[in-house]
Amino acid sequence: MAPFLVPILLLLLALALLIRAARRPALRALPPGPKGLPLLGNLFQVPSTLLWVKLIEWSKVYGPIYSYTLLWQPIIVLTRLRDASALLDRLSAKTSDRPRLIKLSEHMCRGRQFGVIPRNDLWKRYRRAAHESLNVRAAQNYWRMQEEEARILLDGLINHPEIEAAKHLQRESSSIAWRALFGHMTIPLEGPDPSEPMEEFIHESFRAVVPGSSIVDVFPFLNLLITRSKVLRSESDKFYEKAAAFFTESFSEPQTATALKWFLLAMILYPETAAPARAELERVVGDRPPSFADMDRLPQIEAMVKEVLRWRPPAAAGLAHMATEDIVYEEYLIPKGAILFPLAWSICRDPSVYPNGETFDPSRFIDSAGNVKSPLPRTHEDYLAFGHGRRICVGKSLAINSLSISIAHLLWAFDFQKGVDEHGAEVTPDPMAFLDNGATVYPKPFPVKFVPRISGLADRLKAVLSK
Numbered sequence: 035m036a037p038f039l040v041p042i043l044l045l046l047l048a049l050a051l052l053i054r055a056a057r058r059p060a061l062r063a064l065p066p067g068p069k070g071l072p073l074l075g076n077l078f079q080v081p082s083t084l085l086w087v088k089l090i091e092w093s094k095v096y097g098p099i100y101s102y103t104l105l106w107q108p109i110i111v112l113t114r115l116r117d118a119s120a121l122l123d124r125l126s127a128k129t130s131d132r133p134r135l136i137k138l139s140e141h142m143c144r145g146r147q148f149g150v151i152p153r154n155d156l157w158k159r160y161r162r163a164a165h166e167s168l169n170v171r172a173a174q175n176y177w178r179m180q181e182e183e184a185r186i187l188l189d190g191l192i193n194h195p196e197i198e199a200a201k202h203l204q205r206e207s208s209s210i211a212w213r214a215l216f217g218h219m220t221i222p223l224e225g226p227d228p229s230e231p232m233e234e235f236i237h238e239s240f241r242a243v244v245p246g247s248s249i250v251d252v253f254p255f256l257n258l259l260i261t262r263s264k265v266l267r268s269e270s271d272k273f274y275e276k277a278a279a280f281f282t283e284s285f286s287e288p289q290t291a292t293a294l295k296w297f298l299l300a301m302i303l304y305p306e307t308a309a310p311a312r313a314e315l316e317r318v319v320g321d322r323p324p325s326f327a328d329m330d331r332l333p334q335i336e337a338m339v340k341e342v343l344r345w346r347p348p349a350a351a352g353l354a355h356m357a358t359e360d361i362v363y364e365e366y367l368i369p370k371g372a373i374l375f376p377l378a379w380s381i382c383r384d385p386s387v388y389p390n391g392e393t394f395d396p397s398r399f400i401d402s403a404g405n406v407k408s409p410l411p412r413t414h415e416d417y418l419a420f421g422h423g424r425r426i427c428v429g430k431s432l433a434i435n436s437l438s439i440s441i442a443h444l445l446w447a448f449d450f451q452k453g454v455d456e457h458g459a460e461v462t463p464d465p466m467a468f469l470d471n472g473a474t475v476y477p478k479p480f481p482v483k484f485v486p487r488i489s490g491l492a493d494r495l496k497a498v499l500s501k
């Protein structure tokens with residue numbers, strides 16, 4: 035072989051390898067998605083409310099995993115359990131960051147709001163502390179308080195039918211958060227609500243939690259101007275001062291109250307689904323109020339809670355995660371910095387896991403022996419509404435306990451009937467009439483009539499409440 039041939043062959047080989055390496059990323063692209071405008075991307079196609087409805091619509095056109103862009107920011111939407119689990123659970127080391135939310139995280143909360151801060155040391159400290167006080171075992175410390183609150187809820191519904199049901203549910207959920215997170219006293223139904231600033235804080239932050247929901251998040255270069263201008267910052271500054279006095283692990287109480295509103299709506303539209311749970315309550319607790327000590331013998335209540343959260347996940351769009359490294363996933367490239375949206379609404383009705391997902395049917399979680407079915411792998415015990423990976427909801431156990439004890443009490447105490455409007459006409463609530471505050475999707479208000487099922491209900495409650 036001619037002596038110059040070897041270096042030439044080596045050179046050609048190196049060149050071929052280089053070309054292959056250079057080509058590889060080009061073979062991988064973002065998942066497909068709606069065509070946008072040059073530079074602006076899909077900015078003008080994204081609605082300011084009910085974003086998740088648009089995202090579902092797009093998934094029907096572009097497939098279960100697709101992408102869109104807001105200016106140069108790629109957003110990848112995950113609508114199947116398989117993809118959400120692979121990317122957010124299995125690869126959670128690379129996908130547990132949050133997107134930069136300049137208005138909410140940096141201005142309104144000055145980098146201290148647990149749920150939206152980046153995956154930094156402060157977040158790790160928050161997460162450890164929250165886990166210590168809210169894990170499955172620790173959550174048992176709140177059982178007595180949650181039982182008491184469920185009974186106060188019933189007492190309010192009996193004695194104040196003139197107050198709409200949503201307000202009763204709101205009071206109960208706020209009061210549980212107020213007592214568990216701050217150690218305060220129960221919030222009364224009437225009179226000044228001491229948690230009101232917390233409510234305002236949560237509602238304002240929920241509005242700002244959607245990526246691209248504020249002008250500075252769409253055009254980050256404006257941040258320079260805003261940080262230098264007291265006038266432009268004044269609203270965020272005011273918000274921060276109020277919030278600092280009421281620092282709270284948000285994402286909590288509105289979601290629980292929302293789930294209870296959806297529960298009532300399901301009971302109105304699918305009244306037959308309450309029968310197995312009621313039969314079980316009659317057998318296990320009879321005419322005394324239920325308690326956490328009964329829960330092991332109330333699988334129908336567990337199934338009901340799972341189904342309410344599956345049918346109407348309160349955070350319908352899920353909460354955005356962000357990739358901290360390039361990820362090659364199947365034929366796609368998920369670039370570092372891409373936002374990942376686990377679309378809870380779709381994931382919770384993934385037909386490969388929950389067939390007939392549009393129908394409210396708690397029996398899907400019950401096996402032939404009447405026990406709760408073993409959950410399928412990767413479904414987080416069939417509680418996909420609480421998100422994924424290292425960012426999964428830290429308040430999950432507290433929330434499940436609140437819902438279980440409240441739903442058990444409501445089913446034990448009342449039959450639910452359609453309420454009437456101001457003209458006395460019966461109202462059938464529309465299950466697809468939504469209100470949306472960014473992070474939470476709740477039903478449009480609807481009237482409910484609560485008909486006691488237990489004789490002497492008010493006195494029975496009074497007796498247990500005065501103990």
Ligand code: HEM
Nearest residue numbers: 149283285286289290349353420421422425427428429433
């Ligand atoms: C039915 C009630 C609730 C639902 C459906 C819910 C749902 C969620 C979801 C979807 C996330 C985002 C998960 C992700 O990024 O993948 C989240 C995060 C969070 N939740 Fe909940 N949640 C509920 C109740 C609560 C309660 C009662 C608390 C506090 C006591 C709480 C505290 C938090 C916190 C602090 C985060 C942020 C965690 C982090 O970023 O590391 N949540 N929740």
